[in-house]
Amino acid sequence: xxxxxxxxxxxxxxxxxxxxxxxxxxxxxxxxxxxxxxxxxxxxxxxxxxxxxxxxxxxxxxxxxxxxxxxxxxxxxxxxxxxxxxxxxxxxxxxxxxxxxxxxxxxxxxxxxxxxxxxxxxxxxxxxxxxxxxxxxxxxxxxxxxxxxxxxxxxxxxxxxxxxxxxxxxxxxxxxxxxxxxxxxxxxxxxxxxxxxxxxxxxxxxxxxxxxxxxxxxxxxxxxxxxxxxxxxxxxxxxxxxxxxxxxxxx
Amino acid sequence: xxxxxxxxxxxxxxxxxxxxxxxxxxxxxxxxxxxxxxxxxxxxxxxxxxxxxxxxxxxxxxxxxxxxxxxxxxxxxxxxxxxxxxxxxxxxxxxxxxxxxxxxxxxxxxxxxxxxxxxxxxxxxxxxxxxxxxxxxxxxxxxxxxxxxxxxxxxxxxxxxxxxxxxxxxxxxxxxxxxxxxxxxxxxxxxxxxxxxxxxxxxxxxxxxxxxxxxxxxxxxxxxxxxxxxxxxxxxxxxxxxxxxx
Numbered sequence: 001x002x003x004x005x006x007x008x009x010x011x012x013x014x015x016x017x018x019x020x021x022x023x024x025x026x027x028x029x030x031x032x033x034x035x036x037x038x039x040x041x042x043x044x045x046x047x048x049x050x051x052x053x054x055x056x057x058x059x060x061x062x063x064x065x066x067x068x069x070x071x072x073x074x075x076x077x078x079x080x081x082x083x084x085x086x087x088x089x090x091x092x093x094x095x096x097x098x099x100x101x102x103x104x105x106x107x108x109x110x111x112x113x114x115x116x117x118x119x120x121x122x123x124x125x126x127x128x129x130x131x132x133x134x135x136x137x138x139x140x141x142x143x144x145x146x147x148x149x150x151x152x153x154x155x156x157x158x159x160x161x162x163x164x165x166x167x168x169x170x171x172x173x174x175x176x177x178x179x180x181x182x183x184x185x186x187x188x189x190x191x192x193x194x195x196x197x198x199x200x201x202x203x204x205x206x207x208x209x210x211x212x213x214x215x216x217x218x219x220x221x222x223x224x225x226x227x228x229x230x231x232x233x234x235x236x237x238x239x240x241x242x243x244x245x246x247x248x249x250x251x
Numbered sequence: 252x253x254x255x256x257x258x259x260x261x262x263x264x265x266x267x268x269x270x271x272x273x274x275x276x277x278x279x280x281x282x283x284x285x286x287x288x289x290x291x292x293x294x295x296x297x298x299x300x301x302x303x304x305x306x307x308x309x310x311x312x313x314x315x316x317x318x319x320x321x322x323x324x325x326x327x328x329x330x331x332x333x334x335x336x337x338x339x340x341x342x343x344x345x346x347x348x349x350x351x352x353x354x355x356x357x358x359x360x361x362x363x364x365x366x367x368x369x370x371x372x373x374x375x376x377x378x379x380x381x382x383x384x385x386x387x388x389x390x391x392x393x394x395x396x397x398x399x400x401x402x403x404x405x406x407x408x409x410x411x412x413x414x415x416x417x418x419x420x421x422x423x424x425x426x427x428x429x430x431x432x433x434x435x436x437x438x439x440x441x442x443x444x445x446x447x448x449x450x451x452x453x454x455x456x457x458x459x460x461x462x463x464x465x466x467x468x469x470x471x472x473x474x475x476x477x478x479x480x481x482x483x484x485x486x487x488x489x490x491x492x493x494x495x496x497x
């Protein structure tokens with residue numbers, strides 16, 4: 001029997017991308033209550049849920065930046081120990097097994113995440129590949145920023161306005177998600193209307209919030225053009241609605 | 252009808268199905284003597300009356316052809332002005348804010364060997380040349396991201412209107428498409444200056460050549476647009492209006 005699809009050309013490769021950057025805390029505090037183990041497990045489950053979405057599979061690329069064990073590191077998202085590009089198609093995402101150690105250079109980690117995202121965006125633009133949606137950067141943490149010698153660090157206060165500037169210009173959307181121990185005032189300053197703190201070390205809930213945030217962006221901007229999106233954002237009371245919905249289980 | 256076979260297909264995007272939003276694309280075509288007018292409009296996903304806006308746009312494209320007493324650059328501009336004027340007047344009679352009816356539009360008035368086109372926004376036009384393959388002659392008008400375009404309801408519309416005339420006796424097929432099929436049917440390449448550009452891949456002609464056969468069923472194309480790989484490429488509504496010289 002002849003398939004109705006026979007005779008039609010195959011679908012072309014994607015000309016647009018969704019860039020997802022995870023900036024992940026791997027400092028020594030993540031060893032407590034095996035938070036790092038729960039994070040590793042949650043990342044593996046999250047990968048499965050993203051892979052189950054045809055559209056996300058078609059357009060998404062992911063990068064993982066860690067801060068803590070080994071300082072600030074750009075991890076190969078395909079799971080290899082060495083080499084590789086910071087971003088890989090989500091279809092090739094194999095969450096590396098992260099280990100905890102060291103201090104918490106969160107600000108340097110976020111800056112590294114922003115840099116690799118911007119470099120990837122520029123490289124794609126040179127190839128004529130556009131952004132399908134605003135690039136998304138997610139901070140996942142259980143603590144507060146330190147410098148590279150473990151001293152409390154206030155540099156996040158300077159980073160917050162830069163994040164707002166980039167968001168304002170639609171350069172990115174920044175989310176700050178944490179578990180028990182995360183500094184709520186830092187999360188709120190870095191992402192005033194897009195922060196979320198789970199109970200205990202429930203990284204499954206945090207990764208659930210990541211997935212829901214992605215879905216909201218994809219759904220809310222599907223077919224929505226910039227002019228209208230700007231108007232809608234002005235009307236929306238707060239993007240915190242997204243996170244509140246998640247916390248209530250309404251989403 | 253004037254030696255053309257027209258195959259219009261539009262399917263609701265999976266995201267709109269999920270939300271129960273319905274199809275916000277619209278298409279229309281009309282044969283008028285030796286002329287054939289084809290139009291596709293893509294209502295904005297977030298605008299509450301965009302499906303109505305899209306319908307207004309394609310109807311205006313069909314109703315404005317009388318202004319084309321001849322085919323050329325200046326008549327093409329007059330046609331564009333008449334289409335936009337009709338759209339504006341009809342929209343003004345409806346309630347709601349103008350932006351509620353946000354829609355793109357691409358239209359072609361064919362009287363071979365001349366083809367007047369009008370485009371506002373990110374819908375696009377591919378033509379097939381006899382023995383010359385497929386060519387993206389009116390590319391989608393995108394900004395820095397796929398979410399950036401101009402609508403018929405936009406304040407900056409005047410500078411975003413693209414219109415003109417193509418004179419080519421070797422054109423054998425036309426494909427007017429909404430941006431919902433862009434990712435699936437166009438390829439990334441480079442233009443003559445080496446700059447990144449969208450292109451119609453060589454196998455695009457298969458969409459047109461298939462329907463040169465009168466036995467081919469439009470429902471097959473609809474099924475293709477609903478297939479998992481097309482759906483994965485975009486959650487948006489998908490519309491293709493194909494016209495093949497008989």
